[in-house]
Amino acid sequence: MQANSSILIADDNVKTRDLVSAFLTYQGYNIACPEHNALFFDTIQKQNVDIVVADIAHLLTTIPDFLEQAATINPLLVLIAYGNSGDGMKFDSCENVFTLTKPLNLDELESLVMRAREYQTLKTLDAEIGDCDQHQVLSLSMIGKSAPMRDLFGLITKVAASNATVLIQGESGTGKELAARAIHQLSARNRNNFIPVNCAAIPDDLLESELFGHVKGSFTGAYANRAGRFEMADKGTLFLDEIGDMKANLQVKLLRVLQNREFEPVGASKSQKVDVRIVAATNKNLEEQVAKRDFREDLYYRLSVIPITIPPLRERREDIPLLVHTFLARFNADKRNALKGFSREAMELLCSYDWPGNVRELENLVERLVILKGSGFITPVDLPERYLSGKQPSPAPPVAEQPSPSDIQLPEGGICINSAVDEFENRLILQALNRTGGNKKEAALLLNLKRTTLIEKLKKKNLTFSEE
Ligand SMILES: Nc1ncnc2c1ncn2[C@@H]1O[C@H](COP(=O)(O)OP(=O)(O)OP(=O)(O)O)[C@@H](O)[C@H]1O
Ligand SMILES: [Mg+2]
Structure with a gap:
């Protein structure tokens, strides 16, 4: 079944009109039939018609300025015209007109409607891409046209002109590294190095030497002096990724570099001056980590001179078609495929x-589809199952699992009260949202909170809830 596209049928022959209408209704399309051809263009606008299936001779005789009016429709009108052989020839040069001849063959009609819909989809996407201005593609392919992304691009451009330390926060895969690279690219440091360090990927005992370098003989295996990433990034930008995973002893050392702009390589007796711009990133909530004392408060303030938060994709859905189209073009080119x-x-x-x-x-989904399908159009049957419902399962646990405050016992070995309270609060919030089917106003009432306070908490805690 093809759902949702609207098709207008125009034919003075009632039998043909009823047959086409019944056939396309059965296929799942929404059908519009104007009472009178004077209402033809009116119906197209009011009912958001995508495709017209019509006897072309009938249209041309009953609407004398049909061609002029059809050309002004936005998005472009797709016409499937049939009539006596030869009538369609008038439209040979129009790419948005598909022609059939009478007597109608319903199989042919069905495949033409499919082609017309594919054409319409491409045109709509082209129109979206055509809207791009310089704010939608910042640098290094950072793409977005939603209001939050435009604000982000504005902020990145301003920040790039300064030397201030930047802390980029956002969920995994939102583009934190891309944003850090964009800041470097747009800054006066762009002729020098952009050096990334993933603080979570390097074992704790090696991270210090990786960052600050070491002198020969300072530890087993230190056979020669080695420059660290700070030195490599001199006059450029050092990107400290996953900063939330840095251990306490290194946090102190990093704080010193940020304060004094100098550091000591492992085993060295003298400190070394350095001129780096620090951009740090994390997908953890650093404020919460500070509250739990997992991250130094003084370092947090030093790092977040300019805090940047990249919104998750679900909060900027209008960027999705633009991203899909861009990735599609990129992977088609890379893999020499022609997914349309x-x-x-x-x-x-x-x-x-x-x-x-x-x-x-x-990005990964589009790449997979380009590889697996390779040509034609992606329809819902080509998508993996998790994308078909459009919703995520609710993360809320069942009510019975919740402890009541009187059940709570202090464990023998003690407890981190901040994280326990935090966890308890998260569970109550998710339960309230679960019970109200995601209605934040009602959930706030259940929790005796203001709606705005609940929304603030959800944001701060990075909690998401999907209504069923
Ligand atoms: N706005 C965007 N436009 C185009 N591509 C993007 C955009 N945002 C992210 N990407 C792409 O998505 C992928 C993930 O981006 P990136 O590595 O910057 O995310 P991240 O936030 O650092 O993720 P993680 O937290 O997992 O490290 C990359 O391939 C990147 O090119
Ligand atoms: Mg990253």
Whole structure:
């Protein structure tokens, strides 16, 4: 079944009109038939008609300025015209007109309607891409046209002109590294190095030497002097990724560099001056980590001179078609494939999905589809199952599992009260949302909170809830 596209049928022959209408209704399309041809263009606008299936001779005789009016419709009108052989010839040069001859063959009609829908999808996407201005593509392919992304691009451009330390926060896959690279690219330091360090990927005992370097003989295996990433990034930008995973002893040392702009390589007796711009990133909530004393408060303030938060993809859904189109073009070129695009239904599913893995997940999906399908159009049947419902399962645990405050016992070995309270609060919030089907106003009432306070908490705690 093809759902949701609207098709207008125009034919003075009642039998043909009823047959086409019944056939396309059975296929799942919404059908419009104007009472009178004077209402033809009116119906197209009011009912958001995508495709017209019409006897072309009938249209041309009953609406004398049909061609002029049809040309002004936006988005472009797709016409499937049939009539006596030869009538369609008038439209040979129009790419948005598909022609058939009478007597109508319903199989041919069905495949032409499919082609017309594919054409319409491509045109809509082209129109979206055509809207791009310089704010939608910042640098190094950072793409977005939603209001939050435009604000982000504005902020990045301003920040790049300064030397201030930047802390980028955001869920996994939102584009934190891309943003850090964009800051470097747009800054006066762009002729020098951009050096990334993933603080979570390097074992704790090696991270210090990796960052600050070491002198020969300072530890077993230190056979020669070695420059660290700070030195490599001199006059450039050092990107400290996953900063939330840095251990306490290194946090102190990093704080010193940020304060004094100098550091000591492992085993060295003298400190070394350095001129680096620090950009740090994390997908953890650093404020919470500070509250739990997992991250130094003084370091947090030093790092977050300019805090930047990249919104998750589900909060900027209008960027999805633009990203899909861009990734499609890129992977088609890389893999020499010719996947044409996504049907409207498939795109709608992608736009209503919650994208827990954000842009990275979307990029990976498009790559997989280009490899597996390779040509034609992606329709819902080509999408993996998790994308078909457009919703994520609710993360809320069942009510019976919740402890009541009187059940709580202090464990023998003690407890971190901040994280226990935090966890308890999260569970109550998710339960309230679960009970109210995601209605934040009602959930706030259950929790005796203001709606705005609940929304603030959800944001701060990075909690998400999907209504069923
Ligand atoms: N706005 C965007 N436009 C185009 N591509 C993007 C955008 N945001 C992210 N990407 C792509 O998505 C992928 C993930 O981006 P990136 O590595 O910057 O995310 P991240 O936030 O650092 O993720 P993680 O927290 O997992 O390290 C990359 O391949 C990147 O090119
Ligand atoms: Mg990253």
